[in-house]
Amino acid sequence: MKKINVGIIGFGTVGAGTFEALSTNRHIIADRVGAEVIVRKIADLDIDTDRGIPVKPGRECMTTDAMEVINDPEIQIIAELMGGLGKAKEFILKAMEKGKHVVTANKALLAEHGEEIYKAADQNGVGLCFEASVGGGIPIIGALKNGLSANRITTCMGILNGTSNYILTKMTKKNLPYEEVVEEAVALGFAEDPPTLDVDGTDAAHKLAILISIIFGQAVAFKDIPREGILSITPDDIRFARELGYSIKLLAIATDLGDKVEARVHPAMIPKHHILANVNGAYNAIYIEGDFVGPNLYYGLGAGRRPTGSAVVSDIISLAREIRSGAKKRLSPLAHASSPSKKIEIQPSDEIQTPCYFRFSALDTPGVLSKIAGILADFKISISSVIQKGRVTKGSVPLVMLTHKALERDAKKAIAIIDELDMVTDKTVMIRVEGSKL
Ligand code: HSE
Numbered sequence: 001m002k003k004i005n006v007g008i009i010g011f012g013t014v015g016a017g018t019f020e021a022l023s024t025n026r027h028i029i030a031d032r033v034g035a036e037v038i039v040r041k042i043a044d045l046d047i048d049t050d051r052g053i054p055v056k057p058g059r060e061c062m063t064t065d066a067m068e069v070i071n072d073p074e075i076q077i078i079a080e081l082m083g084g085l086g087k088a089k090e091f092i093l094k095a096m097e098k099g100k101h102v103v104t105a106n107k108a109l110l111a112e113h114g115e116e117i118y119k120a121a122d123q124n125g126v127g128l129c130f131e132a133s134v135g136g137g138i139p140i141i142g143a144l145k146n147g148l149s150a151n152r153i154t155t156c157m158g159i160l161n162g163t164s165n166y167i168l169t170k171m172t173k174k175n176l177p178y179e180e181v182v183e184e185a186v187a188l189g190f191a192e193d194p195p196t197l198d199v200d201g202t203d204a205a206h207k208l209a210i211l212i213s214i215i216f217g218q219a220v221a222f223k224d225i226p227r228e229g230i231l232s233i234t235p236d237d238i239r240f241a242r243e244l245g246y247s248i249k250l251l252a253i254a255t256d257l258g259d260k261v262e263a264r265v266h267p268a269m270i271p272k273h274h275i276l277a278n279v280n281g282a283y284n285a286i287y288i289e290g291d292f293v294g295p296n297l298y299y300g301l302g303a304g305r306r307p308t309g310s311a312v313v314s315d316i317i318s319l320a321r322e323i324r325s326g327a328k329k330r331l332s333p334l335a336h337a338s339s340p341s342k343k344i345e346i347q348p349s350d351e352i353q354t355p356c357y358f359r360f361s362a363l364d365t366p367g368v369l370s371k372i373a374g375i376l377a378d379f380k381i382s383i384s385s386v387i388q389k390g391r392v393t394k395g396s397v398p399l400v401m402l403t404h405k406a407l408e409r410d411a412k413k414a415i416a417i418i419d420e421l422d423m424v425t426d427k428t429v430m431i432r433v434e435g436s437k438l
Contacts, residue, residue, distance in 0.1 A: 002035040004320045007069035009091055010082025011044035014105050014132060016051040017309025018079055023054060033320045041069045070095045077319050079312055080104040089113055096124040103315040105132035105308060111206035115219035118333040127322060128333040129315030134207040135160065135284045137307025138300040139314065144214045145335035151290025153215045156254040160207040162282035162302040163191045163198035164230050164250040169280040172238050178231060190282060201227035201265040208252040212263055215254065216344045217336030226349035228266040237359060237429060240387060240400045241269050247277040251434060260347040268434040269357050350409035355438035360399040360418065361426035368423050369399065375417050379410035384438050396425035404438050
């Protein structure tokens with residue numbers, strides 16, 4: 001049987017999952033590809049630790065020098081699974097120059113330097129696949145490139161960061177503050193220490209940038225995607241949201257506005273019956289709407305050795321099939337034969353319009369409600385409901401309002417004025433509302 005050789009650079013969680021899937025399912029994979037897919041070399045700075053899978057530490061195929069993998073003439077596919085921006089980019093570009101096909105799980109690299117890497121793949125006539133970069137084991141990249149390719153994608157809304165979703169789920173179920181839940185999550189190994197890029201929205205925005213690139217066939221400026229994390233969410237907000245019939249989730253949203261793309265990552269209140277409201281723990285989910293297919297939902301584990309191994313190996317299989325069939329041309333990384341004539345732009349965050357949840361901290365004195373409502377009215381922000389239950393927090397009471405759709409620019413200006421009032425004792429919390437009829 002023909003053999004196709006793979007080199008792995010980076011033998012951490014994802015690398016080990018990739019090796020494990022390739023060896024556990026080698027017969028199934030050989031049948032599907034029509035060739036044996038063999039891991040010929042693995043590079044990692046640590047070649048001594050036992051990963052708990054049947055590749056023995058220090059075995060001949062392991063090296064601390066990534067270039068040994070890249071320079072091996074027998075290797076046709078390189079899996080870059082080390083992560084990070086500097087060295088990983090260098091290795092990917094070198095591998096492509098040598099005519100190797102590349103698989104990567106590196107979401108930060110693709111979101112921040114995608115244009116250069118996609119171009120290098122095309123110029124060198126090699127394949128570049130990155131299923132594991134978004135949603136772990138969920139085959140969302142394949143769905144967008146293939147299954148949904150007949151559609152104009154109108155909406156993409158996802159829970160793309162498992163760490164944040166785990167933290168918000170625990171805060172909701174146990175009524176605990178962020179700090180306490182993070183401490184526990186780190187201790188149990190569910191979160192990095194500290195989980196900065198997960199909880200500040202960066203990781204989800206990286207993934208959203210990749211999804212947008214595939215949907216629109218061009219790399220987008222990651223830095224233009226407005227993002228907010230979950231650090232300001234309190235158990236009070238989660239409780240008020242529940243009373244109003246909502247759950248709080250960290251959402252990554254892209255909407256096709258025709259001339260622009262609305263893209264954003266932030267905590268959002270979604271109605272309890274919304275399909276994404278019931279995605280809990282470390283799970284990810286991506287809701288897609290296409291003009292012909294209608295709504296689609298993809299759900300699964302967004303991280304972990306076996307789910308990410310599944311995604312990386314699916315890419316290796318698709319490249320191996322092309323090699324096996326002798327395909328002369330490779331599919332471009334974004335699966336678009338030509339870039340759309342118009343450069344897509346991300347809509348400025350000020351122009352976003354959503355209903356809003358505001359939690360004001362105010363003294364419990366006559367006139368507070370009318371004063372705040374008056375300022376909102378000055379900015380044409382219409383109130384839908386109000387809760388004030390007299391719970392005392394640091395000498396003030398929380399005053400909660402849900403509004404109808406408000407322009408972000410107006411909401412921020414109104415809050416700035418309200419926060420200057422003597423009767424307002426703390427910074428106002430604003431959470432956008434999604435998926436409701438407000
Ligand atoms: N750190 C990511 C998450 C997993 O928490 O979802 C890898 O993309």
